[in-house]
Amino acid sequence: MKKKLSLILSLVLTCSLMLTGCGKSNGNSDNSGDNQLYVYNWGEYIDPEVIDMFEEETGIKVIYNEFEQNEDMYPIIKTGAVNYDVVCPSDYMIEKMISEDMLYELNYDNIPNIANIDETYLKSAEGFDPGNKYSVPYCWGTVGILYNKTMVDEPITSWGALFDEKYSGKILMMDSVRDAYMIALTYLGYDLNSTDEAQIDEATDLLKSQYPLIQAYVIDQVRDKMIGNEAALGVIYSGEAIYTQRENPDLEYVVPEEGSNVWIDGWVIPKNAKNKENAEAWINFMCREDIALLNFEYITYSTPNAAARELIEDEDIKNSEIAFPDASILSRCKTYNYLGEDMDTLYLNKFNEVKY
Amino acid sequence: MSNENPLRNEIVTEEKKTKKKKDSASTLGKSKTLLATPYGLWMAAFIIIPLILVLYYGLTDGNGNFTLDNLSLIANPINRKALWLSLKLSLISTAICLLLAYPLALVLKSMKLKDNSFIVMVVILPMWMNFLLRTIAWQNILEKNGVINTILEALHLPALNIINTPTAIVLGMVYNFLPFMILPIYNTLAKIDDNVINAARDLGANGWVTFKRVIFPLSMPGVISGITMVFVPSLTTFAISTILGGSKIVLIGNIIEQQFQKLGNWNTGSGLSIVLMIFILVSMTLVAKYDKDSEGTNAW
Amino acid sequence: MVKKIAGKLYVSLIILFLYAPILVLIVLSFNKSKSRNKWGGFTLEWYQSLFKNDDIMTALYTTLIIAFLSAIIATIIGTAASIGMNSMKKVPRTIMMGVTNIPMLNADIVTGISLMLLFVAVNYTLGFSSVLLAHITFNIPYVILSVMPRLKQTNKNTYEAALDLGASPMKAFFKVVFPDIMPGVISGFMLAFTMSLDDFIITHFTRGAGVNTLSTKIYAETRKGIKPEMYALSTLLFVSVLLLLVIINRRNDSISKKRSM
Numbered sequence: 001m002k003k004k005l006s007l008i009l010s011l012v013l014t015c016s017l018m019l020t021g022c023g024k025s026n027g028n029s030d031n032s033g034d035n036q037l038y039v040y041n042w043g044e045y046i047d048p049e050v051i052d053m054f055e056e057e058t059g060i061k062v063i064y065n066e067f068e069q070n071e072d073m074y075p076i077i078k079t080g081a082v083n084y085d086v087v088c089p090s091d092y093m094i095e096k097m098i099s100e101d102m103l104y105e106l107n108y109d110n111i112p113n114i115a116n117i118d119e120t121y122l123k124s125a126e127g128f129d130p131g132n133k134y135s136v137p138y139c140w141g142t143v144g145i146l147y148n149k150t151m152v153d154e155p156i157t158s159w160g161a162l163f164d165e166k167y168s169g170k171i172l173m174m175d176s177v178r179d180a181y182m183i184a185l186t187y188l189g190y191d192l193n194s195t196d197e198a199q200i201d202e203a204t205d206l207l208k209s210q211y212p213l214i215q216a217y218v219i220d221q222v223r224d225k226m227i228g229n230e231a232a233l234g235v236i237y238s239g240e241a242i243y244t245q246r247e248n249p250d251l252e253y254v255v256p257e258e259g260s261n262v263w264i265d266g267w268v269i270p271k272n273a274k275n276k277e278n279a280e281a282w283i284n285f286m287c288r289e290d291i292a293l294l295n296f297e298y299i300t301y302s303t304p305n306a307a308a309r310e311l312i313e314d315e316d317i318k319n320s321e322i323a324f325p326d327a328s329i330l331s332r333c334k335t336y337n338y339l340g341e342d343m344d345t346l347y348l349n350k351f352n353e354v355k356y
Numbered sequence: 357m358s359n360e361n362p363l364r365n366e367i368v369t370e371e372k373k374t375k376k377k378k379d380s381a382s383t384l385g386k387s388k389t390l391l392a393t394p395y396g397l398w399m400a401a402f403i404i405i406p407l408i409l410v411l412y413y414g415l416t417d418g419n420g421n422f423t424l425d426n427l428s429l430i431a432n433p434i435n436r437k438a439l440w441l442s443l444k445l446s447l448i449s450t451a452i453c454l455l456l457a458y459p460l461a462l463v464l465k466s467m468k469l470k471d472n473s474f475i476v477m478v479v480i481l482p483m484w485m486n487f488l489l490r491t492i493a494w495q496n497i498l499e500k501n502g503v504i505n506t507i508l509e510a511l512h513l514p515a516l517n518i519i520n521t522p523t524a525i526v527l528g529m530v531y532n533f534l535p536f537m538i539l540p541i542y543n544t545l546a547k548i549d550d551n552v553i554n555a556a557r558d559l560g561a562n563g564w565v566t567f568k569r570v571i572f573p574l575s576m577p578g579v580i581s582g583i584t585m586v587f588v589p590s591l592t593t594f595a596i597s598t599i600l601g602g603s604k605i606v607l608i609g610n611i612i613e614q615q616f617q618k619l620g621n622w623n624t625g626s627g628l629s630i631v632l633m634i635f636i637l638v639s640m641t642l643v644a645k646y647d648k649d650s651e652g653t654n655a656w
Numbered sequence: 657m658v659k660k661i662a663g664k665l666y667v668s669l670i671i672l673f674l675y676a677p678i679l680v681l682i683v684l685s686f687n688k689s690k691s692r693n694k695w696g697g698f699t700l701e702w703y704q705s706l707f708k709n710d711d712i713m714t715a716l717y718t719t720l721i722i723a724f725l726s727a728i729i730a731t732i733i734g735t736a737a738s739i740g741m742n743s744m745k746k747v748p749r750t751i752m753m754g755v756t757n758i759p760m761l762n763a764d765i766v767t768g769i770s771l772m773l774l775f776v777a778v779n780y781t782l783g784f785s786s787v788l789l790a791h792i793t794f795n796i797p798y799v800i801l802s803v804m805p806r807l808k809q810t811n812k813n814t815y816e817a818a819l820d821l822g823a824s825p826m827k828a829f830f831k832v833v834f835p836d837i838m839p840g841v842i843s844g845f846m847l848a849f850t851m852s853l854d855d856f857i858i859t860h861f862t863r864g865a866g867v868n869t870l871s872t873k874i875y876a877e878t879r880k881g882i883k884p885e886m887y888a889l890s891t892l893l894f895v896s897v898l899l900l901l902v903i904i905n906r907r908n909d910s911i912s913k914k915r916s917m
Contacts, residue, residue: 038865043876044883048711063866066876071617072860075769079776082865175603177618216520216602220878221495228693230500243881247691299880341418344619352434352614355606387825392740392752395733395796402793403758406770410762460670463663472839474908476846477901482674483850484897485681485890486874489882493677493684496692503680531673539843540805546839547809577805584757585801592763609763616765629766636761637754 037278039064040073040084042265045139047298054285060278077102083272086279091264092178094135095128095338103134104269110280111136113287120330121304125264127335135266136283139301141238142262142325142333143179144255146222148248151232159187159256161233163206168213172225172234175217177344177351178336179235179261180207186258193337200350207354217355226251237263239301241322253322255329262333264304414626426627435611435628439635442608445522446590449529450537453586454579456530457537461575465545475542479535491528491599498524498600520602528596529586536585544578545571583643588636608632678894685887692882702888712873712885718784719853719869726791727849733792734799734848735841739833741800742807756801759794767794768861775862783864790862791852798851799844806840 039051043066051062065084067073070093076082077097089097097103108114114136121137129135147156151170162171162183174180182192184203194200215231222234227248236244241253267283269276285291292308302323303309312318321329339347417423429435464475482490497503498519505515518524548571556566594609603610612632615625685703689696706712737756741749759767771790775782810833818828834841856871863872874886 040865042879043873044880065863065865065868066872067860068875068878069617071620074620075772075861079772081772081776081782081861084865175598211604214602214604217604218602220881221492221599223881224495224691224693225499227691228499228501230693240881243690247689247694247696341619341621345621348614348618349434352438352606352611355604356434356437388743389740391736392744395737395740396752398733398793398796399752399755402771402774402789403755406767406774407758409770409773410766456670460667463667466663467667473842474901474905476839476843477897478671479674480843480846480850481894481897481901482678484853484893485678486871486886487854488856488871488874488878489681489886489890490677492692492882493680496680496684497676499693501693531677534670534674536847539847540802540840543802543839543843544805544809547806547836574809577808581801581805584760585798588757588760592761594763612763613765616769622769626766629763632763633758633761637757640757 035059035278036061036063037086037275037282038082038084038273039282040076040082040087041066042088043068045088045265045299045301047294050286050291050294053291054282058278058281058285060275060281062282077270077272080272083274084270085273085275086267086269086282088138088265088267091125091128091266092336092338094266094268097268097270098129098134099338102271104271104273104276105133106136106269106283107276107280110277111284111287113284113289116287116289116292116305116307118304118306120327121264124262124330124335125266128264128337129266135268136287137264137266137304138286139239139295139299140262140264140304141302142255142329143174143182143235143237143260144241144253145233146226146236146241146244146251146253147233148226148229148231149250149252151229156233156252156254157257159183159258162235163187163210163213165213167232169215170232171210171214172222172231173210173214173217174222174235175219177347180217180351180354181347182261182336183235186256186260189258192259192261192334193339195339195343197346200346204350204354207351211354237301238322238325239299242300242317242320245322255325255333257332259332259334262330262335264335410626410629412626413622414628414630417623426624427631429624430628430631434606435608438606438611439608439632441522441605442591445526445607446529446587449526449533449590450583450587452526452530453534453537454582457534457541457582458579460538461542461545462571464542465548472543472546476539479538483535487532488595488599491532491596494524494528494531494600495519498527519600520604522601522605524600525597525605525607528600529590529593532593532596533586533589536589537582540578540581540585541575542578544575548574580643584640587639591636592632681887682891682894685884685891687884687887690881690884702884703892706885706888706892709885711868712870712889715868715870715873716889718867719871722784722788722791722869723849723852726788726795726852727845730792730795730848731799731841731845734796734844735803735837737796738800738803738807738837742804753800756797760797764855764857765861768858771858772861781864782862784867786862786864787859787867787869790858791855794855794858795848795851798847799841802844802847803837803840806837810836 037060039062041064045066051064054060055062065082067076070089073087073089074093074097077084077087078100094103117137121140122132124140125132125135125137145156145159145161147161152161152167161167162173174183181200181203184206185192185194185199188199188202188206190196190199190203216225218225218234222236223240223244225231226234226236226244229248236253238253238255241251245251245253267286269279273279286295287305289305289307289311292303292305293311296303296305296308296312300323309318309324317323414426415422415424417425430439469475495502498516499505500515500517500519502519508515518527552574553566553570556570561569592609592612594607594613597603597605597607597610608628612625612628615621615628684692686698686700687696688699688701737752741752744752768790771786771793772782775786780786815828815832818832819825823831854871856875859869859872860875863869870886870889874882877883877886
């Protein structure tokens with residue numbers, strides 16, 4: 001009789017398994033259809049209206065998912081767990097994906113709107129995608145210092161402020177390995193893509209001496225902490241700076257004179273994409289000036305779309321040094337290169353040593 | 357059945373007295389064992405096979421050759437320190453959780469609420485707000501210009517500076533995992549028959565002795581469950597140290613997370629996970645052993 | 657008397673501790689500013705935009721369905737397993753308990769990636785169902801850890817007495833053992849439901865295209881700042897469950913009063 005119970009239980013189990021099996025149709029088993037497009041993008045990185053407009057105009061159904069960081073996206077694409085058609089990774093990740101032969105070459109016949117993209121950014125993008133064969137820039141920005149004018153003695157112009165003892169306990173440092181080392185290496189006058197171990201060690205020592213001065217290592221939290229007057233200085237991406245200034249007028253953003261990183265996120269088509277032409281239609285759509293403008297206004301990260309910039313009505317934003325720094329600032333900035341697994345490991349271990 | 361608790365001891369001896377009863381119990385036991393079959397199959401598919409994958413990654417290098425390097429990385433001073441710190445912080449958190457939860461469960465029991473599930477809901481409800489949101493809210497409470505300091509300032513009291521320190525991490529752990537300690541302890545305490553306690557009192561035991569010799573041993577299974585559910589997640593957490601510790605302290609959870617999320621190095625990440633797993637298994641076995649020992653000395 | 661007041665005070669303090677961040681989040685849901693560190697004035701804007709946001713609503717629906725199904729299934733499997741394991745010999749039981757703890761011991765990311773690899777290896781299309789399977793897997797240990805202690809306390813004699821008195825094992829189980837372990841089963845179910853609501857990493861790696869839960873949405877938002885709609889949603893969820901609780905509690909009270917009359 002007891003067996004009956006276990007029988008019933010296993011029956012329930014089988015039923016539930018079958019039930020969940022039905023859920024399969026929710027998956028992407030049939031994404032080879034003509035009218036679908038699987039998009040994988042950063043969170044909050046598009047105006048949701050744009051997706052509706054794309055669906056309406058092209059009749060292509062968009063299945064849209066978001067990721068939090070490049071490293072979350074990578075294994076999904078690498079293992080083919082889900083066959084996304086178009087993805088938006090950052091520069092170094094694009095380089096890594098190219099080097100692992102994970103991307104399709106783009107057919108620019110299907111992307112005539114590429115003409116809207118400013119030559120400067122296409123050139124910058126060649127740093128990780130020579131010949132612009134695999135990627136089309138979507139958003140870009142610089143890394144700089146956000147400081148509170150009421151809490152510092154002089155205008156900040158140099159990364160040196162982050163290593164200044166008088167700001168002890170009031171500094172928010174970037175909790176990302178490459179950005180932290182970019183700051184140290186650039187301040188020391190070295191290349192931000194350095195693979196020279198002596199230079200990296202020197203940077204490590206500098207970061208170690210900085211450790212006691214740091215209030216916290218943060219990435220996303222820098223925004224709210226700076227708005228709330230928790231710290232005097234923080235390292236931030238330019239795209240966030242405009243928003244923080246709006247919330248707290250005491251804040252000022254600067255790209256230090258020693259130079260900095262300029263990052264670019266671009267659209268790419270992974271090799272396991274099933275709808276390449278739809279993906280190219282998507283990329284083309286994203287490059288259209290009105291669409292790029294909508295996106296810029298929604299996400300406030302700088303757009304490489306020259307035609308879209310012309311359409312910006314707010315003169316302050318259009319000429320904003322933060323959103324569109326002039327050539328002299330940009331010439332000080334470089335993109336990150338993918339340095340290979342061994343170098344990545346070395347950097348990470350050294351950064352952990354800083355916090356040791 | 358082993359000597360799980362004093363009551364059970366009695367049952368076991370009782371069973372031994374009548375052979376007939378013992379026989380029926382064992383056949384029943386066998387068919388009851390079958391109830392674990394669906395779970396056994398589930399385990400094989402969704403725990404054992406993934407575990408084998410983890411073992412495979414942990415014991416090979418990037419080219420698939422066998423290696424122990426990933427495991428021995430734990431000996432690297434940074435990782436060793438991270439493990440040590442994680443152990444320290446999670447042990448402290450577990451102890452605080454136990455110290456907070458046990459009296460709470462006792463008080464709740466003494467309130468003699470009719471509806472058990474009400475307490476369960478009150479304790480669990482906060483957790484229905486997303487973990488990340490709750491932890492971020494703690495920043496608001498603890499920060500320099502946060503809720504607590506604003507209140508302290510209004511009262512002309514010195515400011516509280518625990519944000520971005522290990523103390524804040526412990527607080528975050530206690531906050532997040534306290535419900536896991538309260539529930540199992542309360543469940544086992546609520547089950548203890550008041551007559552048993554009264555009997556002990558009648559036999560001359562004072563409050564403390566009753567607690568030590570009767571109540572606490574009987575609640576031991578709940579305590580063990582609670583310790584497991586608090587200690588294990590605190591040992592592997594990384595989000596709490598990032599958000600409340602200002603990322604100034606690297607815990608072993610952060611190291612493993614970095615290997616996967618920052619480097620995409622599944623081999624090293626898996627290797628370190630295996631070490632951590634062995635570590636936890638050993639400590640849990642010790643706890644279980646202590647459990648048994650304590651019962652052995654408490655045969656009343 | 658003093659003891660009673662001290663007890664009540666203690667309970668209130670713990671509840672304050674547990675609910676303090678919730679209060680902060682509720683306040684933030686009425687904050688005009690998107691920043692959590694600045695009070696921009698009172699607004700109901702986020703509640704309005706919440707209901708217009710199909711994405712969040714779909715994610716809420718998916719989250720609740722997954723949490724409910726995975727908790728129910730995990731509770732059934734886990735309770736059965738606990739009963740089975742409780743009558744096992746020591747060695748197999750210890751082994752099974754050890755394996756049970758593994759999903760808890762592993763960092764979420766390890767569980768997530770290994771489950772993803774498993775699904776990819778057997779060519780199982782990632783989607784709603786793979787997330788559900790994963791959630792059931794990490795939920796079962798919480799059920800077992802809740803039911804086991806209660807089961808260990810259960811007096812075997814009553815069950816056997818019921819059998820001796822002629823009850824079928826089934827009836828004896830549901831009449832005698834089950835009511836006894838019920839509190840454990842309930843808290844196991846609630847814990848499982850909660851763990852499922854909260855999970856982000858495992859969901860991320862086992863979901864297919866188009867499957868979003870509230871957690872995956874919240875985490876994806878961290879880079880650009882969490883939208884106050886999420887605070888508003890949490891508040892609504894919280895308040896509605898609280899109301900439900902109070903109503904049920906009232907009703908129970910009145911029922912028990914009637915009975916005592």
